[in-house]
Amino acid sequence: MKNCYEPFPMHIERIVIETTDTTLKSFELTFDREADRKDFFVKYNPGQFCQLSIFGKGEAPIGIASAAWEGDFVRFTVQKLGKFTSAIHAMHVGDPIGMRGPLGNGFPLDKWKGMNILVIGGGCAFSTLYAMTKHILHPSHRADYAEITALYGTRNSGLCLYKPVIEEWHNRNDIVVHQAIDVPEDNWKYHIGFVPAVLEEMAPKPDNTVAVLCGPPVMTKFTLPILTKLAFPPERIYTSLEKRMKCGVGHCGRCNIGHKYVCKDGPVFTLKELQELPNEI
Amino acid sequence: MQAKWISKKELKKLLTAWTKHYLVYAPIDNDHELAFQMVKEPARIVVDGYSNTRYPAKSLFLPQSEVLMKYDGILHSVENTEKEKILFGIRPCDAHAMQLLEHALVDVENPDLYWKQKRESAIVISKACIAPEETCFCTAVGGSPFNTADSDVLLVEMGEDYCVYVLTEKGISLCKELPDAEDTQLQAVKKLTKKVVGRMPVLLPKQELHNALMASFETEFWKDVSQSCLGCGVCTFLCPSCFCFDIVDETVRKERVRNWDTCMFRTYSLEASGHNPRPTKVERTRQRIMHKFAYWVDLIDEIGCTGCGRCVKYCPVNIDIREIAEKALHREFEGMKK
Incomplete structure (x- = not known):
């Protein structure tokens, strides 16, 4: 039987510096063992995360930023912040690294079939939303959903992730993309302002629409009331949470909100589910 | 469930016999602090006259510190070397806690194998509390000083003897030589149970x-x-x-x-x-x-x-x-x- 705490061996295949301040890098990892690759892709659903593992530095839970159809790799976009993320930022293409996952529930994409999807992301929390949007935009999935609208806000244009792909999205006719930055910049063609304000201005219709929200806590805090004001019901507002985690499988205790574990029962919750839990995010 | 009977003297002999065939863990007195330890000298086992160990019995299954994996370029899980063992003298509250831990650590998709292997290799002989302490409140939270949950055998101290409740197949294999308890003896156990439980706090809603x-x-x-x-x-x-x-x-x-x-x-x-x-x-x-x-x-x-x-x-x-x-x-x- 498989030991749920044992990471499997991976290698770094590609590294992309995402932001002009270089605090965010994407790492594309490939599998050393065929069995692990197969197992991963059988289970993977956008919105899930993995525990990345570097011996001596420990583990960190990071959201998956790639869609399965992109290839036999798994992408993680990591902000340099603590001990583990500083260590991974110092690594190079070809370096070995451990991984456990996919973990958590992910977005209920089957349930959303036939509906409009409003994607709202802020800063580096856009990674799993990016994976989800890429999944939906694939020719074999796109027809399953109605209109796709994305709103992505960053502090400035340099901090925007996945720039070439998002640029390409602007030119597609099967997705409407709104981008926002906090303060004006020369040659900026899109919105200026914080995500909640831009959302209010956009005023998306709630009919047959799910809103999927991932961002820093302060953005989430001010965006949820706007969605409610726009008449989105709490059971159709989804968000993905973060917590300190160790085991990733609901055993080690620390990521609970009430009787739910963010690692196992989440990280994706509806606003309705969160309203029924103690207020301890 | 079978009810057997054994004298204190015979139990000591039985414990010594078990240590020859099994690893036995039991409360041992270490400078006035009771702790579950592997028994090397059966004479050091503290059988009666205490309320509970300071460290709970969980430490035998979920140790305070435990090596999960070794690293040699990649991480390898440590091999399972668990041998069949007897856990002797655990209190019903600690046995009940093991059921809760089993729920927390062992799920279908991702069972904690370290816990599971240790737990499955253990035969649990618990001991009823005939003199609960002032701080004891198992009855308030759905337990009892005579609770049989998660035990293979439950001992009840009866003067110079013990009543031995044999609860599982594992328990039967250990106690098959013992004589059955007599009706009068069992009635005395019932009376004692009632008396002890009667002094305990009432169940919380x-x-x-x-x-x-x-x-x-x-x-x-x-x-x-x-x-x-x-x-x-x-x-x-x-x-x-x-x-x-x-x-x-x-x-x-x-x-x-x-x-x-x-x-x-x-x-x-x-x-x-x-x-x-x-x-x-x-x-x-x-x-x-x-x-x-x-x-x-x-x-x-x-x-x-x-x-x-x-x-x-x-x-x-x-x-x-x-x-x-x-x-x-x-x-x-x-x-x-x-």
């Missing part, structure tokens, strides 16, 4: 307590009850049903290790961004109590405390989980809104 705690969540009640807490964590480390752990790398030994952790520490829930959902002892104390008396009830409709009383007995500032539960039940938090 678990759903009412759950609802009260949920209603108290955002009130000043928690500031009040956590005021004297030092955040030492002894209540959780010595709790038989607390299972939280940390995973850390020991780079010199080249090992990935898990250690007991506690929700009473700040770093337990501190995130890399600096955000902490439980920044002070107020939220941390609330988490400890809510987990036991509300979240476990949500999960399996059972209280997650087994009433062993260690957190009451060993708290350096006398925080009493029973009092907090009582206060919540009496809705003392009403009028303490933030």
Whole structure:
């Protein structure tokens, strides 16, 4: 039987510096063992995360930023912040690294079939939303959903992730993309302002629409009331949470909100589910 | 269930015989502190005259520190070397806690193999409490000093003898040589049970307590009850049903290790961004109590405390989980809104 705490061996295949301040890098990892690759892709659903593992530095839970159809790799976009993320930022293409996952529930994409999807992301929390949007935009999935609208806000244009792909999205006719930055910049063609304000201005219709929200806590805090004001019901507002985690499988205790574990029962919750839990995010 | 009978003298002989065929773990006196240890000299086993060990029996299945993996370029799980063992003298509250831990650590998709292998290789001989301590309250949380949950055999001290309840196949294999208890002897056990249980606290209304705690969540009640807490964590480390752990790398030994952790520490829930959902002892104390008396009830409709009383007995500032539960039940938090 498989030991749920044992990471499997991976290698770094590609590294992309995402932001002009270089605090965010994407790492594309490939599998050393065929069995692990197969197992991963059988289970993977956008919105899930993995525990990345570097011996001596420990583990960190990071959201998956790639869609399965992109290839036999798994992408993680990591902000340099603590001990583990500083260590991974110092690594190079070809370096070995451990991984456990996919973990958590992910977005209920089957349930959303036939509906409009409003994607709202802020800063580096856009990674799993990016994976989800890429999944939906694939020719074999796109027809399953109605209109796709994305709103992505960053502090400035340099901090925007996945720039070439998002640029390409602007030119597609099967997705409407709104981008926002906090303060004006020369040659900026899109919105200026914080995500909640831009959302209010956009005023998306709630009919047959799910809103999927991932961002820093302060953005989430001010965006949820706007969605409610726009008449989105709490059971159709989804968000993905973060917590300190160790085991990733609901055993080690620390990521609970009430009787739910963010690692196992989440990280994706509806606003309705969160309203029924103690207020301890 | 079979009921057998054995004299104290015969039990000592039986224990010695078992140590020849099994690894036996039992309470051993170490400088006035009782602890479950592997028995090397059967004469050192403390069978009677104590209420409970300081460390709960969980430490044999979820050790305070445990090597999970070794590193040689990649991490390899340590091999399972568990041998069949007898755990002798565990109290019903600690046995009951093992059922809770089993629920927390072993799920279909991701069973904790370290726990599972240790638990499955153990034969549990528990011992009923005929003289519960002042801090004991198993009856308030759904247990009993004579509870048989999660035991293979239950011993009840009866003067110079023990009544031996044989509860499982594993238990039968150990006790098949023993004579059956006589009816008069069993009646005496029943009488004793009634007498001991009669002196214990009454059952807490678990759903009412759950609802009260949920209603108290955002009130000043928690500031009040956590005021004297030092955040030492002894209540959780010595709790038989607390299972939280940390995973850390020991780079010199080249090992990935898990250690007991506690929700009473700040770093337990501190995130890399600096955000902490439980920044002070107020939220941390609330988490400890809510987990036991509300979240476990949500999960399996059972209280997650087994009433062993260690957190009451060993708290350096006398925080009493029973009092907090009582206060919540009496809705003392009403009028303490933030």
